[in-house]
Amino acid sequence: MPPVSAALILPEADPAWEAPPATQRKDEALHLELEGWEGPLDLLLDLARRQKVDLRTISILDLVDQYLGFIEQAQTLRLELAADYLVMAAWLAYLKSLLLLPRDPEQQPSPEELALKLQLRLQRLGAMREAGARLMARDRLGRDVFARLSPEGLRTDRHVTWQCDLFGLIEAYGQIKVRTAPVVHMVRERPVMTLEAAIARIAVMLGAAVEWTDLASFLPPRGTSLAQDPRLARSALASSFVAALELAKQGRAEIAQEACFGPLLLRKARG
């Protein structure tokens, strides 16, 4: 790991790479570190770091060369390479060609811009890797510093205070008394036409009705005092209906209804 400040403090402009490392060391690194590499940026960063060069001063062209060299070597070593590495290699090869070939002013973005972006990304990832390493190296709770292993804990006991006042108590008692007091039911007298009265009335009126006659016309006519009380009118209707059924049962009348909810028709029984 290079000094922590390497990427953070502006160094004197370093014009170029250091000489590429010895082949033997490269092989070693290749085998040792391959597992740690996760992807293209990672590998580029690692290559950059091993040059011990500030990322802002590296030559993308040299870096590309090294990356492509690594991919080539890895292939000859028959290492399995993730697709990411190969995609990146293809992209870098393209970038390299752009950087070397005569400039096409129409090219957007320019190869320098692409290289700059790559450089910026490498810097940022480099900074985060440094930061991560510095975080991990701190005095960590449970590794370097320790809290109490089994503290007593602070407990909060909830305690309920019940509230009720004297009026509430007495009122409740009053309610119980009222609720459970013996109940006396009183049925009020109400104007009704009894069944007997209805049978008598219809039996008399039926004597004159030879043809089918609507039950309604057996009721006390509207306008009479009897019909003015709607409750008595309902009672009269109900009693008259039951009276008609009773008369039919006794064989003294016949009942017909031509349609559902149609008028009930009544006539004197024949024979």
Place this chain on the structure above:
Amino acid sequence: MDDLTRAVEAALFAADAPLSPEELSRHLNGAAVDEALAQLTAHYAGRGIELVMRGGRWHFQTAPDLAHLLRREKEDVRRLSRAATEALAIIAYHEPVSRAEIEAIRGVQTARGTLDVLMEAGWVRVAGRREVPGRPTIYATTPAFLAHFGLESRRDLPGIDELRAAGLLDPVEDVFASLMEDEAEAEAGDALAGSGGEERDEIL
């Protein structure tokens, strides 16, 4: 504070169980810890934490006089439920009463928790058992009940006559019924509404 004392302090603090001087010493590369333990004990005397030895093992603990801080009481004020209020009133007026008697007077079952709440509140106590078959538990009020409700004695509870005078025995249903009648009158002429009103009167 010397390094060994600091180390002993830290080791005791972070330990998952009380440590004997031997265990401590083993932890600290065989250093003699007695002197450090004595120093620490003196240092922590009278503080919020103290270093104590129990059965030959050392550990830190909260000062006993501060133990109450570790258990904070929080008061929740809650209104007594209707059912509990009624049960309490019945106990107050009729004590001692059994649960069955309370239910008979209330006209509804009383949940087991209701009496528990009253006892938790400190207003009701078990007053023995009634010497009848089944020997049911009987309940009575407590002095705390009288104190809470501002009563000198149970005789201060208003009698039935006083309740009536205060209008507390006016049946709610009477009020309801008279309201219904008014409504029936208002709808006079409409046979259905009229009969509906009457039916309600009868049911009530």
Place this chain on the structure above:
Amino acid sequence: MDDLTRAVEAALFAADAPLSPEELSRHLNGAAVDEALAQLTAHYAGRGIELVMRGGRWHFQTAPDLAHLLRREKEDVRRLSRAATEALAIIAYHEPVSRAEIEAIRGVQTARGTLDVLMEAGWVRVAGRREVPGRPTIYATTPAFLAHFGLESRRDLPGIDELRAAGLLDPVEDVFASLMEDEAEAEAGDALAGSGGEERDEIL
């Protein structure tokens, strides 16, 4: 040592998690605890135990220089993978960030499990969604993260000021755009601008 300070000491000692001054105060019947915390911090400085504040919450822990004595045999802290370490650093220095933003910085996809590991460790939490198309989930660190890594607040993240000053916490696109602008201005004054690469080195 006054009673309040003793009480604060005892409560922090017994607590099973770091406590904010508000929580402490609530436990101690609303007493003002700041003065006591300051006193205790001073008192414990240089001892085997120290009182520290992490993310606004206070707790006792052993002094860092005693780590070699206290490290338990079995390594309790599992080593975080490099991917997870990088993701954690990115979240801590950039929070709140979306997964896509983490991936943009790392240049590789972040395995689904990586963030899960960080959340399981209690160091990272979901901090809502970013109000952009797709409403991606964004992540931030937790108080437990600060406590674990011994940080009083995010301002204590190692090197964060330098990183910010160097623009290394700004998105690549933003930095790139501003660099391009600078260059365009420079070129406006000098039609025969030299090679872009050299100039950029200077700018950087």
